[in-house]
Amino acid sequence: VQASIPEPQREAWARNHHKAFQTKEDFEKEVVRHVETTLARSMFNCDESAAYSATGLAFRDRLVTRWNQTQQRQTFIDSKRVYYLSLEFLMGRALDNAMLNANLKDVAKAGLDDLGFRIEDIIEQENDAALGNGGLGRLAACFLDSLATLNYPAWGYGLRYRYGIFKQEIIDGYQVEVPDYWLDFNPWEFPRHDVTVDIQFFGHVHKMTDKNGKPFCHWEAGETVQAVAYDMPIPGYDTPSTNNLRLWSSKAASGEFDFQKFNSGDYESSVGDQQRAETISAVLYPNDNLERGKELRLKQQYFWVAASLYDIVRRFKKSKRTWKEFPDLVAIQLNDTHPTLAIVELQRILVDLERLSWDEAWDIVTSTFGYTNHTVLPEALEKWPVTLMQNLLPRHLQIIYDINLFFLQAVEKRFPQDRDLLSRVSIIEESQPKMVRMAFLAVVGSHKVNGVAELHSDLIKTTIFKDFVEIYGPDKFTNVTNAITPRRWLHQANPRLSDLIASKLGGYDFLKDLTQLSQLELSLNDKAFRKEWAEIKYANKVRLAKYIKATTDVSVNPTALFDVQVKRIHEYKRQQLNIFGVIHRYLTLKAMSPEERKKQQPRVSIFGGKAAPGYWMAKHIIHLVNNVGSVVNKDEDIGDLLKVIFLEDYNVSKAEMIIPASDLSEHISTAGTEASGTSNMKFVLNGGLIIGTCDGANIEITREIGENNIFLFGNLAEDVEDLRHAHTYGSHTLDPELLAVFSEIQKGTFGAPHDFEALISAVRDHGDYYLVSDDFHSYIETQALVDESYRNQEDWVTKTITSVARMGFFSSDRCINEYAEEIWNIEPLQVGSEFPRLKKQ
Ligand code: GLS
Numbered sequence: 001v002q003a004s005i006p007e008p009q010r011e012a013w014a015r016n017h018h019k020a021f022q023t024k025e026d027f028e029k030e031v032v033r034h035v036e037t038t039l040a041r042s043m044f045n046c047d048e049s050a051a052y053s054a055t056g057l058a059f060r061d062r063l064v065t066r067w068n069q070t071q072q073r074q075t076f077i078d079s080k081r082v083y084y085l086s087l088e089f090l091m092g093r094a095l096d097n098a099m100l101n102a103n104l105k106d107v108a109k110a111g112l113d114d115l116g117f118r119i120e121d122i123i124e125q126e127n128d129a130a131l132g133n134g135g136l137g138r139l140a141a142c143f144l145d146s147l148a149t150l151n152y153p154a155w156g157y158g159l160r161y162r163y164g165i166f167k168q169e170i171i172d173g174y175q176v177e178v179p180d181y182w183l184d185f186n187p188w189e190f191p192r193h194d195v196t197v198d199i200q201f202f203g204h205v206h207k208m209t210d211k212n213g214k215p216f217c218h219w220e221a222g223e224t225v226q227a228v229a230y231d232m233p234i235p236g237y238d239t240p241s242t243n244n245l246r247l248w249s250s251k252a253a254s255g256e257f258d259f260q261k262f263n264s265g266d267y268e269s270s271v272g273d274q275q276r277a278e279t280i281s282a283v284l285y286p287n288d289n290l291e292r293g294k295e296l297r298l299k300q301q302y303f304w305v306a307a308s309l310y311d312i313v314r315r316f317k318k319s320k321r322t323w324k325e326f327p328d329l330v331a332i333q334l335n336d337t338h339p340t341l342a343i344v345e346l347q348r349i350l351v352d353l354e355r356l357s358w359d360e361a362w363d364i365v366t367s368t369f370g371y372t373n374h375t376v377l378p379e380a381l382e383k384w385p386v387t388l389m390q391n392l393l394p395r396h397l398q399i400i401y402d403i404n405l406f407f408l409q410a411v412e413k414r415f416p417q418d419r420d421l422l423s424r425v426s427i428i429e430e431s432q433p434k435m436v437r438m439a440f441l442a443v444v445g446s447h448k449v450n451g452v453a454e455l456h457s458d459l460i461k462t463t464i465f466k467d468f469v470e471i472y473g474p475d476k477f478t479n480v481t482n483a484i485t486p487r488r489w490l491h492q493a494n495p496r497l498s499d500l501i502a503s504k505l506g507g508y509d510f511l512k513d514l515t516q517l518s519q520l521e522l523s524l525n526d527k528a529f530r531k532e533w534a535e536i537k538y539a540n541k542v543r544l545a546k547y548i549k550a551t552t553d554v555s556v557n558p559t560a561l562f563d564v565q566v567k568r569i570h571e572y573k574r575q576q577l578n579i580f581g582v583i584h585r586y587l588t589l590k591a592m593s594p595e596e597r598k599k600q601q602p603r604v605s606i607f608g609g610k611a612a613p614g615y616w617m618a619k620h621i622i623h624l625v626n627n628v629g630s631v632v633n634k635d636e637d638i639g640d641l642l643k644v645i646f647l648e649d650y651n652v653s654k655a656e657m658i659i660p661a662s663d664l665s666e667h668i669s670t671a672g673t674e675a676s677g678t679s680n681m682k683f684v685l686n687g688g689l690i691i692g693t694c695d696g697a698n699i700e701i702t703r704e705i706g707e708n709n710i711f712l713f714g715n716l717a718e719d720v721e722d723l724r725h726a727h728t729y730g731s732h733t734l735d736p737e738l739l740a741v742f743s744e745i746q747k748g749t750f751g752a753p754h755d756f757e758a759l760i761s762a763v764r765d766h767g768d769y770y771l772v773s774d775d776f777h778s779y780i781e782t783q784a785l786v787d788e789s790y791r792n793q794e795d796w797v798t799k800t801i802t803s804v805a806r807m808g809f810f811s812s813d814r815c816i817n818e819y820a821e822e823i824w825n826i827e828p829l830q831v832g833s834e835f836p837r838l839k840k841q
Pocket residue numbers: 134135136137139288289290374375380452482674675676677678696
């Protein structure tokens with residue numbers, strides 16, 4: 001079959017090459033064409049949703065041409081590629097990002113205006129691509145943006161969930177989950193019905209011999225499911241480089257349904273097979289920092305990993321290189337342990353299918369993979385029952401046992417007689433039931449392991465992977481501190497601030513080299529600049545205040561201090577500490593005379609975030625926040641001095657509005673529990689200050705921006721263990737101010753006390769694992785310091801400008817360059833003349 005066009009006819013193709021629009025007139029033509037043909041509508045029934053779809057399609061067409069060129073070039077140059085395997089990509093909206101990255105937002109704005117639409121309304125039409133839970137998934141999205149911007153040859157691989165993270169509704173103060181069916185019409189994806197892979201499950205393993213008498217294993221599977229590729233083009237900023245995010249969708253391998261069953265009258269079960277297959281990619285597990293060991297989750301993991309590896313190997317084979325060269329062309333990064341089975345799958349492909357020797361194969365495997373750890377929380381560390389793995393993936397379990405055997409033999413050789421060490425590091429936990437420890441498998445099968453902030457990378461070396469540091473030496477372990485893309489989190493989320501910065505720095509180059517922000521310190525005394533800086537913050541607060549009024553019917557005063565905590569709700573992130581602090585503030589205000597009250601700093605406490613549907617403590621916290629809000633917000637003694645808001649359904653697009661409006665944000669996890677945190681960086685980059693613990697990336701933020709520009713409080717990570725021990729075995733006295741808060745709750749001031757008993761008793765009766773009481777006083781005092789600082793607005797503005805100027809380190813471009821150099825060993829593609837650079841607007 002002829003795959004490409006013969007030479008003589010190629011001229012006709014070249015002549016008709018799709019030309020990406022560049023002008024307003026051409027953009028309008030594209031939009032109208034899509035409305036009238038793709039969408040089969042006209043100017044008489046084109047609503048905002050249709051206008052969004054057509055605009056999205058116009059930009060997608062543009063991206064796809066560039067995507068094709070990028071891929072052709074990468075194949076032609078035959079350079080090493082990195083594959084980022086992540087079960088979550090929290091992309092948010094694509095249109096605004098695509099317009100800005102192409103420097104064509106003004107063109108689109110003018111064009112849409114001509115056609116009768118406001119660009120802001122069109123952007124608002126888009127559903128978030130919410131294929132992730134929180135920081136881990138959003139980090140993957142920031143990384144894709146940087147990989148494309150820096151011209152690295154890179155692909156993302158993930159699952160195309162039909163339902164992303166649920167939508168959160170608040171009904172009578174309680175969280176209610178609503179399914180997020182986001183795919184109704186998604187102009188950003190390309191179904192590739194020609195790119196399919198059959199994925200196997202269950203069955204048996206047979207020992208066979210080949211024609212040369214060599215033994216090998218044959219896996220005869222019991223079930224086959226088909227993976228279909230859907231591609232999302234990922235634009236880089238100010239470059240034609242367009243990378244690919246390939247998401248796999250599952251369907252029954254036999255086509256629509258089993259006709260034999262159907263013809264024999266078993267209609268239901270023939271449709272059932274189809275549905276069972278489709279279930280695999282149906283829904284994102286809504287847990288952040290928690291693994292619940294469900295069989296379907298393991299199926300998802302293998303389905304995705306096997307399809308991705310098949311694809312990667314197929315691409316490698318086209319290069320006609322020898323297997324030994326595989327790691328010279330392929331780097332695979334494991335985003336957490338979720339894709340760890342890829343290690344086993346590659347070993348299986350090389351040994352069982354390609355018939356390499358075990359050792360040859362294992363060398364290739366371990367040179368290919370890198371593993372990023374994102375948490376030390378014990379409940380988040382993945383372990384799978386051996387019996388479950390045996391049933392679902394019988395050959396993979398055998399290979400895991402062999403990997404473990406050879407690993408333990410090597411350990412035994414170096415540390416003879418240390419039985420204890422062997423059982424501590426074994427990939428198989430000899431528990432009842434036996435478990436496969438995925439993090440250990442990931443460490444053993446990778447050449448580099450990294451944590452995501454300095455403290456966290458140190459912690460993994462002294463806790464969960466301590467023995468592995470002994471075994472492999474310290475060089476296998478490294479740190480790459482997380483970061484964020486300034487394109488989305490400054491330029492897109494806060495255009496006025498981005499423009500103001502550009503006016504001082506002589507253009508937008510800082511978006512590609514964030515260290516240039518440091519020059520802002522030269523403008524600290526520029527009055528007009530400072531005024532504009534403060535006005536932008538105020539305007540962002542006014543916008544948020546309007547949104548709060550529209551969604552909660554509470555009026556907040558935009559001159560008050562906006563204090564924001566938005567992130568997943570989790571006990572370790574300590575939203576309970578925040579709300580207890582708010583109650584303390586309320587009681588203090590209530591006890592004051594009207595005269596005294598007048599001297600107090602008004603505040604709006606804003607919360608937002610989702611709780612995992614089965615996480616009761618987190619749900620109690622949401623309930624308490626809402627109930628406190630409904631009491632405080634209508635208390636006439638208090639008025640504007642304190643408002644408490646819970647914003648429903650926190651997601652990426654809401655973050656883009658909320659973050660630029662914050663004066664203060666809270667990153668107050670128990671020290672040693674938050675691996676990095678990344679929203680802390682987004683808030684500071686948008687001219688907000690932080691109240692936080694010495695945890696995760698807060699520490700490095702402090703180092704960069706200076707201690708005077710951050711409000712730190714609380715116990716240090718190194719003291720946490722001792723404090724917990726003392727709670728359990730010593731006398732545990734609680735903070736008296738916190739006890740006063742508890743008694744107010746128990747009086748029923750904020751609704752039936754019974755509803756909040758579990759929250760109180762976790763602190764009072766169950767050892768206060770998260771050290772809420774230990775840190776309470778320090779927290780309250782530091783909040784008082786914040787009030788005082790905020791009063792001095794000149795000083796506050798100086799702090800925020802200085803902080804922004806010092807945030808250069810936290811661009812995900814820096815982060816990706818570190819991965820590229822230290823872990824992947826890849827080079828960016830040179831963007832040459834045949835692949836012209838975009839001109840600046
Ligand atoms: C997380 C950590 O909890 C965050 O601290 C971190 O910023 C993020 C990205 O590295 O990864 N791990 C996790 O399971 N969910 C996260 O958000």
